[in-house]
Amino acid sequence: MPTALRAVVSVVMLAGFYLLGLLQLALVGWLIFEIWQHAHGVGAAKLSYLLIAAVAAVLAGLWRAVRARPGHPHGLIVTPEQAPELWQQVRGLAAEVGTRAPDEIRLVPEVNAAVSEDTRLLGLIGGTRRLYIGMPLLQTFDVDQLRAVLAHELGHYSGAHTRLSAVTYRGRLAMHETLDRVGRWNVFGWVFKAYGWLYQLVSNAVARRQELEADLASVRLAGVDAAVSAMRELPVVDAAWDLYFGRYIAYGWELGYAPDDVFGGFAQLYRARTDELARMRDREPSDETSRWDSHPAIGERIAAMRGAPRTPHAVDARPATVLLPAVEAAGMALQHEVVDFGTRTVLPWADFTAASMTMMMQHRADRVFRSAARLAGVPQAGLAEVFALVEAGRLGELAAEFLPGSPRHEAAAGFAGVMDDLLGLAAVRSGTARWQHSWSRPARLVDRDGEGVDLTEIAKLAVAPETLDEARARLAERGVRVENATVVQTRATGQGAAVLGALPNVKVDGAAHADLILLSKGFVFVPAPKSTDGGEKRVAALLSATAPAELAARYRYVAFEEIATVRIDREVPVNAALLLHDGRTVGVQERWTADKVGKSDDVLREILTGLRVRGDR
Template sequence: MSFRLRAAGVFALLIGFFLMGIALLAAMAALDWVLAAHREDGQGSAYKGAFMVMTVLAAAGILRGMYAFLRAGRLGTPDGVAVTQQDEPELWAEVRAVADGLGERPPQELYLTFDVNASVAEQSRLLGLLPGRRRLTVGVPLLVGLDRAELRSVLAHEFGHYTNGDTRLGAAALRGRAAMVHTVRIFSRDLVWFDRVVGAIYLGYARMYLRRSFALSREQELAADRVAAGLAGGAATAAALRAVPVLDAAHTYYLETYATMGAPLRALPPAGELYGGFRRMAAARPGERLAALAEGRRPKPPHTYDTHPPVAERLARLEALPAPDAAPATAEPGPAAVLLRDPERVLAALEPPVPADVPRLSWDDLVLARAAHDAEDFSRPLRRAVARMRRTGPDAELPGLEEVLDAFDEGLLWAGISDRMPRPESAARLAGPSARNYLRPAVFDALAGMVQLRLLAAGQAVPHIAWAGTPGIGLPGAWEKGLDAALDAATSDTPDTKPLRALLAEPAPAPASA
């Protein structure tokens, strides 16, 4: 009953948004009528006209906020692909099984996305009083990373929002949030004091509404968890709650490390691999290795405007639930990805449109091209510093590796070159050993970049896509063993380039195998 009363309270606040706007409009209209009826001359007439202009501006802001609410409400098109029962019969069968288990209508639409999320929506009518068309959205990463029991609990959780009536009132609540934020933003842009007063009224009301509506959203999530546990079992529901943050971290890592590897080059992986590579990475990092990607992420502290409770709280609530009267509906064992007929085709279909002039490189070529790009970036500051010492003119050609080593042998590294290396203002006054220790890592990386460029140009480096690790390049065995020591010697307080020159003089060795 408390939950229903809170929902009714949020709905009442939503109605109050309109009533407050109507009351303010009526008050301003009455005030303008009184002012218009009262005759004044000179300066008083000018003040009256200015005030009436301010009320008109405020009224326009209120009406725009109301219109923002009324024009919203249609189900937008998700950033994904719609799949019919003919496209994915096994997935649709699982969706219908969950709907039947909860006595709910199945959705009319099913969309697949590349998000680590699942959601439901309903095109309700009369502010949720009448049901409408339903839609279910499922992220393919969930199908890749969950087993069938965990996926069933996720689907049951989403259908719990249907069971509890969340989707019917949720659309109106979301529209209310958007309308109130829109209205507050309108008044925050105005500099007229009267509009700021009206804006402050709306800001206070919006804060009260948002606190109540987000608190209700958190309760709805806990209620949907109870529905999921009742159908799919508490163990499967808890396992899914633990698995989703891990998948979310893996998804973020994949996008930052693999999918966007070619961003500085304006290049992309092969068609179908932009998102398809996620399956390869997830398969190469089972269990704890995949979970390790989430270890460095600090959980977000709870906030008043969170839509979901913390995972720890949700797990504690699940553990506190009484034992069910009946055994949960068990799902078939195995990964949830088997519910997709052709996961690679689906992941390829999810890719955004790509301009025709964007090159698509194989993963190996992409690793090599990115390694060359990064090595060039690392080496450029050192090469420019050497060029400034040895040459004049802005168009001077940057020196090669041997010329840089010659400058080191001449004792110029810490007697001129380092002074021309870029450094932040906070380190501009460093001198002597402090300056050398500060700049040494940058010089080390620059010299390593020049070596990598040499080996890449000679075909002596091989790509390591390393789905289970970090993508990079493999160097010849002698270089792998001796490079760090040679670079340390070349960048010491008394630079010694002999070890590095010895490596350069060796016959071209075979690169390390991929």
């Protein structure tokens, strides 16, 4: 079946989705009419209400979708005056592929390129065309590779793949809104879900065929070698982009800092990590495609490219940044357009890394200092109080909290790694050490001369009472003041925590209703309505809109460090008591019929078991 015809079938199926909703509405109307013809009173009213409620969820989703419009175009507009060679390349490729050139070129913060078109009358009348180019592609590709990507996207125009995009958008939204609103016991929802799965199979098959057609345009205009090279480089750039945000930006961002040049930093990392990127390029891409995928596997696409006719092309291995002369300024302009720093402190990269790593170190130390304060019976503690516990032979009590499974008499010796971190904080706070930024390797702790700081041996001395004085002396020789390392956060927070799961509609302390959010650092209890309906969707909406640290700050939060031990009265469904260090008890009771997110009940049992074991040592 030709791709165009497949697309028409896909759109017809979308129309069928709306028609299905109208048919169900008519069916409900007929059923209610029949009910009141043969029955009256409370029974007929209740049955009518159930039918109306069931179909209302479907109609609400359809109505929202009908009224919806695609969002405003995003990204930074690049004019022909700002990038004449880029526009020249795009217009030339459009002419070669036999289509109208885009009206706008926009830079976007994604490892991707895409096209869109504002159309009317079901795509019969064309409108504004936009070409979106990911800034990371401009920063990492050469001209030939970027030409291959642009030719692919323009091939979507020549194949009329974008003409039905607005209709498809509303249709997909209709399905999403409708299927999201119907419950698991809604018979009308079952029909829509089955139809939705069928549509997804058809539409994804169309999308895969369109991608292969656009790939042929890429080969024809840019050449097989350039098209294959671009296809192989895309996952490498994508992995580097994830590495960049995961290891360089995310931790500082959550701690309240931001780098002053987001996109420029990525370009520097890509140039510095040559060995890692080379190893990624050596991996063969997958050629397995699922029927649920919207794109063919990269291996399958490369095989199709290599099987296409070869035509000679002049090689242009210049970096793609030559097409956008003021690329650094464009990166800053894009950053201003799409990045919301909020109230974060914006710092140059070297200072951003130093501040972020120091704060991470402080937060890890605060966890130790809070436990030390509890054991020592003082309001606040620091490294001096930890040393006092070592001197008193009580380090095992403290260390047992940080070395799960280790008896107290063994935990003290194993605490040297934690102590090393505390000593590093003292060195930073004393001004004798700092964190050094690097694009080619992780940040490291260095002294005033830029030499690496290694406190491992001193840390080993500091965990034993008989060698503690020697550790103090060595620290003093280095100018490290023990009293400078002290607590900042006196109360546990959810900063740096990840969401492990969620259980809606649990009972807390035997009465209150709450949605239980399982974080990697503790439990969050969110007040919930008495009705148990829609718990899973309610929790999903909360998690999608709220960061873990904000959840812990906004609602009742019980950090794992506050829990002395756990009493498990029943495992399925869970009925347990959290016994806190301050003597309070928090009861957690899972309902037999409650919703759950994934295998969150198993995660909860695993956490409770671990906390019980920790408390039993």
